[in-house]
Amino acid sequence: MNHPPRVVKDAVIHRDGGFCILALNRCQGEATTTDHRANRQAGGSRILNHPANLIAACAICNGDKADAGAIVLHDLEERGLYIRPGATHAATLQRAIATPVMDLAGDLWLLVDAHTRTPYERES
Template sequence: MGKPLSKKVVAAVLKRDGGLCVIQLDGCLRDANVADHRRNRGSGGARSLDGKSNLIAACGLCNGAKEDTKGELRDLLIARGVIIESGRTHEHEAQKARETPVWYPDGRVWRLDDHGGKTEVK
């Protein structure tokens, strides 16, 4: 397994997302306590996938359950930008994360950046 995210990065992601889980699967705890990779690093994956544009706030339940989703639910999470599908390389996947906006549970759509900010997409 790769090196965990720093507490500073996790705190920045949680703050950016208002401390609420962005994923919100059934049974969601709502209060976020982890930074979830939209494109999973897998077993050790590239550090380029640790950019804040690839991270969203999540509760422990949704963080654990997201990667096991299948079918229509997985398709919905991809459409919402919560899951980024694999790319040609890790850098390509990181670029996809920078380009793919996220539909938040409140209906607003945001493009995330690697500085910990977000810009609303109208």
């Protein structure tokens, strides 16, 4: 199985409040799937199916992110929704675990697992 199990996807969607966090131009609002913050690149390692690397998304935004240009990807990266690949899949996952996600209200969260996110305090 290359994709996260449906039970994990459902838990991530619930963890993220049921709304698409990507919120791109054509967003449908309601999250119906998940998106990999660090893409698995044509199959890639299943290690990147870790819930800290997954966010709630609508199907439209999930596809639009895959086709996004540099400006959109930069914005997503600033919000912690796009993670650039590291030297290894394990390094990429560690980057995802350490990078907070900005929700639709502008709050920052560290994604712990499929059920848990913790508030992230910016350093002064």
